[in-house]
Amino acid sequence: MKYVQLVLANLGRHKLRSILTIASVALALFLFASLRSVTTTMAAAAQFGGARRLVTLNATGLVFPLPLAYGNRIKAMPGVTGLSWANWFGGRYGDGKNFFANFAVDAESYLALYPEIVMPADQKQAFLQDRTGAIIGDRLISQFGWKLGQNVTLQGTIFQGDWTFKIDGVYHPTDPAIGDNVLIFHHDYFDERIGRAGIAGWYIVEIDDPAHAPQIAKAIDDLFRNSSSPTKTGTEREFQATFATMWGNVSFLMSTIGLAVVFAILLVTANAMMMSARERTGEIAVLKTVGFSDRLLFTLVMVEAGALALTGAAIGLGGATLLYPAIKFNGAGFLPGFKVATSTLIIGALVALGLMLASGLVPALRAARLPIVQALRKVE
Amino acid sequence: MALVEIRDVDKSFQRDTQRIDVFTGLTLDIDAGSFTALMGPSGSGKSTLLNLIAGLDKPTRGTVRVGGAEVSAMSPGQLAAWRSSNIGFVFQSFNLLPVLTAYQNVELPLLLTRLSGRERNERVKIALDVVGLADRADHYPRQLSGGQEQRTAIARAIVADPTVMLLDEPTGQLDAKSSQEVLTLLQRLNNEFNKTIIIVTHDAHAAERAKTILHLEKGDLIEKPRVAAAAR
């Protein structure tokens, strides 16, 4: 501990340089953490969703509805303990610049299947009793400045006309997959306004045991195989995962860029650190004359490099970890539950250690191996 | 028995393709408690001799012993430990660490000991007191005059209570007045604290203060016994 002063004094030698070095390491790791979090958040999204929930879609494609009549037939199947359905609405609010998801659901069964949608009991009650009411995720409150009880009008893009809903409740999702920027309203009202078309965009099927998921999914699909609308059933996780894969190789691009970023900044930083270390050849020779051993000098130079790298890493990684939840970042709705994963922090810390080695090893070895007489001759 | 025993030492450097022999068969004794000045023209090997004694450099052949320990046979690790407790080295250009205060500079050699913080504090204070810089403890080197810097360096050299003090042109960068101060200080250390001092200089006035003057010329030693009176 008695050497702390010496290390601190050396770091304070060129305060600006030390600060810039720490700042550039911090920036590199902040960026690294951010970019990697895009990848991990996408991957994590595939892990969201209840294991006991299946999703049944039209096999022809996402945009094709299923007959509402399928509901009772699915419900009657063995292993099915609950059922709800929903329909994508795709309404536009205002000029449409701020997109958010909105869909019609069979409210009572839907809220029963999704305990992750948390809201005060009285609001829930009000919604269930208000046929033209809606509930919204809490992000929409801050995004549009809406208030509980006010009316909101959406313009239908798929289903024409102006649709006005009264906000009966504000929910907070406990699972990021649910989305905190969604408007949910009654399927019955929706069905009525589109002329009782009797369609459901997708069914949510609750099953008794996650282990039965494959059999039940297959049974549902078999049931409708030869009907006008064949189905495709999978677990909610698989459903989420398809959204992640829709990004294509964006996540690969992100990790590549992240690596390039880290490498680029670390190169420059390591170089700067090595150059400053070189200026001190003379002083290291003096310390050796005083009796500092090679090993001690090696350690001191390493500790110095480590202090810069690790401080920078702590700021960068810590900053990213704290910043994103604080500003409720969700990538414009594309990256719900965006956060810096523990694995990212660990890799970031390893990167910092790598930087410490890369920038400290050469000067530290040089310090340790420095032939005193030659170095002193340069000084004298 | 002499404190410093140099026996039949050869030292040569390789410069490009040329071999330069600095010493051949040099033998020299320096007694404990002595104050020796090494003089000679540039390239005569004064500094090399000092470096050999301090264990900063190794002889090509022969042995160097200081206080009975064979310096020339030690490993770099042993040398570092040995140097920290046996050698006090002072440079022509002071070589204080610019980022440390006078106090911290003086404390450096003590960091290598097992002394507690309080003990270190006591000894640094004494050392600064001896060189007359107690009131400059918190100054950084750039805030000190050349003479003060060199006295700080001397305090650093004596703080670990070394067996021998080696000074390489300690007055080379100082004005006349500061030089006198430093030399007087060295004499005091020699007389009052019985420190063994070896000083390399080509300033005849500085050499006058020593008890013994050794002349090196092309690696050969010409001893000139000093008149004792000048030591006062």
Added chain:
Amino acid sequence: MIPIAYNVRSVVQRPVSTALTALGVGLVVAVFIGMLALANGFSAALAKTGSSRNVLVLRKGADSELSSGLGRDVSSIVAADPHVATGADGRPLVSPEVYVLIPLAKSFDTTQIANVVARGISDQAWQVRNNVTVTAGQKPTSGRPEVCVGSRLTKRFPHTGIGQTLHFAGRDWSVTCHFTAAGSAFESEIWGENEQFMPVFRGEVFQSITFRLKDPGSFAEAQRALQADKRMTVDAHRESEFYAQQSQLLGRILSFLAVMITGIMAVGAVFGAINTMYAAIASRAPEIGVLLTLGFRPWTVLVSFLAESAFIAAIGGLLGCLFSLPLNGIVTSTTNWSSFSEIAFSFRVTPALLLVGLVFAVVMGIVGGFFPALRAARLQVVQALR
């Protein structure tokens, strides 16, 4: 002025340090160019999709073909419109189209599903969209379950070779041809006959009607006429503008990412460059002292060091351009969230982009070198020589 040779020699004298700094700058520039090339390629793919001579008719309020729906009656009304050009055979150049997304498994990983556009077209479509060329095989025959596959799909999806059979919408479709469309989004689509697609998808309804204008300058007039027609409720878009609009969301995300990522990177790299130059100048203080003693003006010292920093950065910029060149033409794909369909597009590294990258590097060098150079210029001779 201080001869430039002085700086060049100084740079060459510390090859490792110069190389590391240049490499760092080079990577920053490469990422910068790469990101912009991606955004560029994406916009280019969609911008080229639409023609300014074509009009796309959707149901009123629909913001994509997916959410639109138009009956046969609308198709007849549009076909009869006087603004519609006529083909060599005297028939109007109109293509009422079925537009659906079908889930297809990818070649390299069949668990990865992409939503691919299946477009049911009329025979006129090949003339209305005059950037579309059949590269191999024969166009689908009317009345048969045959499809033509866009060139971007053939490598990424199985069963897309000519003579092979694709299975979707509960039926088998034989692939009879491949087509290109000048790198546009059409190349990521599967085309079949509208009358074949209608019954298996959404029934008697088209999603969009595209026609060619007789007079390219008459768009506003045609738009007014169609939208005012009481018999139908439609929006008419200039096709080129419609597809540009479709690219906006993702284009904006990509550009935002490009600017943000490279912005942060650039700051980090500039900090590194500042440090490197400070260190370089600190170790050369005596030389600078000599230069000043010789009578060189401080501002020439400033210019000299700025030039040196810019020079190292320019080397980095060149490296960055070299690194980014191989990206050109690489095909990548993602979902265009405006239309929910998967679209493939290539990185487009253009000479202009390379130049921007180089300028970016030099700017980084100058910004990074400025304060250190200023310090060099302000050095006191006495201090420097000590």
